[in-house]
Amino acid sequence: MIEKLYNWMMKQAESKHALRVLMFVSFIESSFFPLPPDPVLAVVVAKNQHKAMYYASMCALASVLGGFLGYFIGYACFKTLGVYILDWFSITPEKFDKLVLDMGRDIWAFGIICAKGLTPVPFKIVTIASGFAKVNLWVFLVASIITRTTRFVILSWICKRYGDHVLNFIEKHKKIALLAIIFLVIIGFALIKLFVK
Numbered sequence: 001m002i003e004k005l006y007n008w009m010m011k012q013a014e015s016k017h018a019l020r021v022l023m024f025v026s027f028i029e030s031s032f033f034p035l036p037p038d039p040v041l042a043v044v045v046a047k048n049q050h051k052a053m054y055y056a057s058m059c060a061l062a063s064v065l066g067g068f069l070g071y072f073i074g075y076a077c078f079k080t081l082g083v084y085i086l087d088w089f090s091i092t093p094e095k096f097d098k099l100v101l102d103m104g105r106d107i108w109a110f111g112i113i114c115a116k117g118l119t120p121v122p123f124k125i126v127t128i129a130s131g132f133a134k135v136n137l138w139v140f141l142v143a144s145i146i147t148r149t150t151r152f153v154i155l156s157w158i159c160k161r162y163g164d165h166v167l168n169f170i171e172k173h174k175k176i177a178l179l180a181i182i183f184l185v186i187i188g189f190a191l192i193k194l195f196v197k
Contacts, residue, residue, distance in 0.1 A: 117147025
C-alpha cells in the first residue's frame, strides 16, 4: 500500500494538479495520512525552481490547516477516531499519555511542537496530542507555523539549489527514494517510542 501511495504521489507531482496534490497531501498528513509531503514538494520545486518559496509556503499553509483537523480529532473526537489513528500507527496509550502530559504547560507544548515538527516524528501524533491536551490554540498555531514553514523552506531551498540532481536521483533510483521515505517514517515512530517513555 505504501508503495502505491508513493507512486501515485510522484505521478501527481509531475502533473498539472501538482500544487493541489501537494497541499492535499500536506493537509491530511498532519492528521492521519502515513506519508509526508516532502517527496512531492521536492519534485515540484525541482521542476519549478523559480517558485520554490511559493510552493514551500503553500505546503506549510496546508500542513498548519491540516494540523487543526488533527487538533480537533484530539480535542473532540479522540474516542471515536483518535484512538484508531494511534492504534493504526502503533502508538500505545502509555506513550500517548506521556506526550499529552509533557504538553500540559503551554511553554512546553510550544517547544515540543516546534521540535517534533522539524523531525521525522509524524506531525499527526503531535497535533492529536495537542488537541487532547487542550493546548492554547494561539500557541499551537504559532508553533505550527514556525516549525512547518522552517522545515519546508529548508527542503525547498535544497531542491532549488540542487534541482536537477534531485530529479535525476528520483528518476534513476525510485526504489531507493521510496525506501528512504519509508525509513524516515520508521525513524519518526522510533523517535516517539525513544523519547516518550
